[in-house]
Amino acid sequence: RWGTAFKLVVFMPMAVSMLAAGIIFRLVYDQQPExxxxxxxxxxxxxxxxxxSAYPGARPRVNGDLAPSAGGAFTTRSAAAPGSAAALPLVGLPPASVASQAPAKAAAPAPGAVTGTVWLDFKPGGGGRPGQVxxxxxxxxxxxxEAVRDGRVVARATSAKDGTFTLPGAAAGARLRLPASNFTAPYRGVSWLGPSLxxxxIIAAYIWMWAGFAMVLIAAGLTAVPRELLEAARMDGASEWQV
Structure with a gap:
């Protein structure tokens, strides 16, 4: 029923010149997802x-308590104390990328828990005190x-809209870690025109261009099959795929 439309779609690339096909697939295979x-x-x-990732490219201040660790994560040099508030300042983000974020709030200490704040330690226009909100x-x-002790994660939390977080008492004595998944660069796809692919x-583009020519030959061969054979197959109970 849809044979004519199918043949038209498959044959259409034959009407496209080599130059136009090259331009089309140069756009199809462009490295930028946009x-x-x-x-x-x-x-x-x-x-x-x-x-x-939430904030690709963010990093801690140099010589601060938060420092790079294995796997691209950032871990504090000192252990968290119960009833204390940890400061986890980050830099390296354009102010425009966090313009919609709420103002940062210094976390208040909580008895039997470890609190803290994660914020962009940069004040528009300059000024401010490094390491303080x-x-x-x-x-x-x-x-x-994450709260890490002896290589194991003992507690987890996620910062709220104001940047504050609260870890249970199990985090006392552990070091605080910001996993690399918070800062990894976004996935940019496959390098289709790289050395490996x-x-x-190019083979895929060439097949797209010449599939119409092969379809014409195959369709001509199919139309040469006697109709009586097709009708006999259907009468014997064959499905359309079997026919």
Missing amino acids: KGVANAVVVGVHDTFARA DPGEKALSGVRV VTPA
Whole structure:
């Protein structure tokens, strides 16, 4: 029933010149997901099943208590004390990327628990005190915080809209870690025109261009099959795929 429409769709690339096909697939295989159709699909599927990082590129201040650790995470040099408030300042984020965030709030100590604040330690216009929450500085919400003792995670928390978080008493004596998943660069898709995939990518484009020619030959062969054979097969109970 839909044979004519199917043949039209498959044959359409035959009407496209080599130059036009090259331009089309240069756009399809573009590395940037905002431009390349293939990577837009790949990135969309990836981000559906894998949580994107909250603040890619963020880093702690140099010589601060928060320092880089294994795997791209950031871990405090000192252990958390019960009833204390930890400061986890970060820098390296453009102010425009956190413009919608709420103002940061210094966490208040809580008996039997470990509290803290995660925020962008940068005040627009300059000024402020490094390592302390100043007016005008933005909170970093949704940051995952882990309490690590002897290589094991003993407690977890996520920063609130004002950047504060609260860990249970089990976090006392442990070091606080911000996992690398908070700061990894976003997934940018596949390098279709890179050294490893450029040949399969060109083959796929060439197949798209010449599938219409092969379809014409195959369709001509199918139309040469006697109708009586097709009718006999259907009468014997064959499905359309079997026919």
